[in-house]
Amino acid sequence: MRKQEDRASVMSYIRYAWTTLKERCKNTSMTTDKPSFQPLYQQIRTLLAQRIAQGEWAAHEALPSEWALAESLGVSQGTVRKALTDLVDEGWLYRQQGKGTFVAPGLNEWGDGHLVTPGQFAEPPGSPVPELLSCTRANASEDIAQALSLRRAAPLFRVRLLWRLAGVAVALDDAYVPVGRFEEIDARRLRQYGNSLYTLLERRDGVRVRLGAIQARATLPDRETMTLLGLSDVEPLLMITRLGQALTGEVVEWRERLCRSARWAFQREP
Amino acid sequence: MRKQEDRASVMSYIRYAWTTLKERCKNTSMTTDKPSFQPLYQQIRTLLAQRIAQGEWAAHEALPSEWALAESLGVSQGTVRKALTDLVDEGWLYRQQGKGTFVAPGLNEWGDGHLVTPGQFAEPPGSPVPELLSCTRANASEDIAQALSLRRAAPLFRVRLLWRLAGVAVALDDAYVPVGRFEEIDARRLRQYGNSLYTLLERRDGVRVRLGAIQARATLPDRETMTLLGLSDVEPLLMITRLGQALTGEVVEWRERLCRSARWAFQREP
DNA sequence: CAGTGGTCTAGACCACTAT
DNA sequence: TAGTGGTCTAGACCACTGT
Structure with a gap:
């Protein structure tokens, strides 16, 4: 007291x-x-x-x-x-x-979800490993042009990746970034940065990508997709479309992902 | 100075x-x-x-x-x-x-994603409206039992909802909650709380539900699902499985949702 | 005007990590 | 033992909302 x-x-x-x-x-x-x-x-x-x-x-x-x-x-x-x-x-x-x-290390190109056995909420398996398929040019669809604030049919770099989990092809990515916004992107340059588009954009162009909005839906694969994913039969695929943003909020990437989902589900924590 | x-x-x-x-x-x-x-x-x-x-x-x-x-x-x-x-x-x-x-008002049973036109990241349309189809009992599958920490084949309440967007059936929910954990649940009691399971659990049982982990995959519908959703042709569906947690972290709900996804995509913000 | 949330400061002490 | 992040306090002032 x-x-x-x-x-x-x-x-x-x-x-x-x-x-x-x-x-x-x-x-x-x-x-x-x-x-x-x-x-x-x-x-x-x-x-x-x-x-x-x-x-x-x-x-x-x-x-x-x-x-x-x-x-x-x-x-x-x-x-x-x-x-x-x-x-x-x-x-x-x-x-x-x-x-x-x-x-923190740069954003993992796979994103923040992970693949699990459907219905099993406990054990997340190891993350898929990316394999660079191609890096070409394309023109923006109306949707892409609108999301990236570009004019219609604007030129884009298209990076195509195949993801493997324990050797099995599980997902196919098409990532699109505007041509004028960054320095040249091709397979050789991507290889210099470990086949990671995000690593290249961060180290070379000084643009760090963070995840933006994400959409999910179900589709059936076309012939090309079946070939790339090595599918012998038609099976419904989970299609994920997501945006990548720079620090400023500017949308700099449109990414489409097709996931085999008979044996894996895409899980996110709350 | x-x-x-x-x-x-x-x-x-x-x-x-x-x-x-x-x-x-x-x-x-x-x-x-x-x-x-x-x-x-x-x-x-x-x-x-x-x-x-x-x-x-x-x-x-x-x-x-x-x-x-x-x-x-x-x-x-x-x-x-x-x-x-x-x-x-x-x-x-x-x-x-x-x-x-x-x-804040109780959790919306639809959850935190919303339905949009695929590829359109701008305008979220109005939320779907739920319609109570049935409230029955079921036994827990192995997955459900494990997620809800129940013994195998434990008794569950099963609440089935149909979601409509502008009158069109867009999604079908099956929500499962343990029988012993709460007071009796049936269609009559649900009607008293505006057909909302979460409102009933919060007001009557004092358990506020928040969203837990969520999984997404693609499937094809069975006959029953086609009937309930009013599908005339087989189309791939987006299947969302998610957990509902009480304040304590205890998992109290397993919910499966089948979404028509030809005309709508499920969008979440970052 | 008073009441409320939003920001900022200066300080103290604790728990953990490395040397 | 020194340095770091983590928590807590007591106070100040601002911006916004209502009367």
Whole structure:
């Protein structure tokens, strides 16, 4: 009880001191030198996202500590923390208590769902492995042109991938990106980046792709698809169409995926 | 500049005062009277979620203000705020600046995806309308028993719904919930709650359902499905299987949905 | 105008990690 | 032991909503 009283007396002095401080500092430049059209933590979030996208830190490299960032940016640690939390939620960073905050590796081209045995919600098997089939040019359909904000029949790069799970072909991807938006894309260049379109766009063009909206439906395969997937009989396929976005929200990729779904289901967590 | 110096001098005193305070209060009960096996904000989050689930506040009713909650719970407003933010992220609450924090309405039984024209990522049409077809009993398959942590062939309630979009049948639902876990469920009781299983479970049994894992695949319909959906020809269907969880994480529902997907795609935002 | 959520600060202490 | 992220507090001010 005595301690509590001591504490109270100290607290009251602190309160007094703060009030005095406030009075003294009124109408000074203390607060006015911060632009406030956008919350500070969002400005910092954007700034850090840009610095990450420009490769200032490699994947799995640690950022400066929250306190160091706070000092260099002239804000408090709590504000930096809020910005970092947002970036963690968006998949740009990951944190390890006691160690630091690290840059997350680039987006897996497979996406965030995984293949499982239908009806089994427990054990996710290993992710499928991609195999580059071709990299050609194509013209945008009306849907693609609209989604990517291009003019009709605009030129596109088309990257075709075959996904294998334990050696078995399970999915076929066609990824489309605008021609003018990036440097040249071809099979040779893709090979330099491990056959990963996203790795190439991030390392070479400085554009980090994150997943946008996704659509799912059921279809029947055409002859070409059956050949590429090695189907001997017609079976219904799960067709997934999804968009890829840059940091700015700009849609930079349209991807169509056909999945064999007799033996696998596409599972996403909540 | 002078103001800065004044500020610094006050700050140094505050720092000294805090240090003194810390020394004086060391080894007192200041901190030990808080259980800390779990972060405070998580305890508060759980407590509030329970109070919401028990119907302490109706849907769209305002909670006490952050400051009022903080005082009644004996924590700071920042801690309450963090708990509320989590609950907002999980869909329990929504906030309106300047007005208050409100209880979100119960989960829509359709779920969080919506039906759109394939390839059109822009305009989501109105949500489908449910129609109760039947409410019967069934026995759990192995998959269902495993997902719901039941013994094999355990008794289940089976609620069958038909979804219509602009009058056209677009999807067929079979929802399964364990028999012993809830009070009796039948068509009459469901009608009392607007044909909504989730509304019944929330209002009557005090169990609020949130979406769990979701699987998608493509199938062909059997005769019964064709009849119920009014299909004249065989067409591939999108089959969605998803789990419903209670607040505690307990899986309380298995739901299978067959969607016509020639004219509609199932879209989810990132 | 008062009340509410939204942002920001400065500080403290804890838990975890590495040396 | 030092450094890092994780939690918590107490206070301030702002923006928005209603009366």
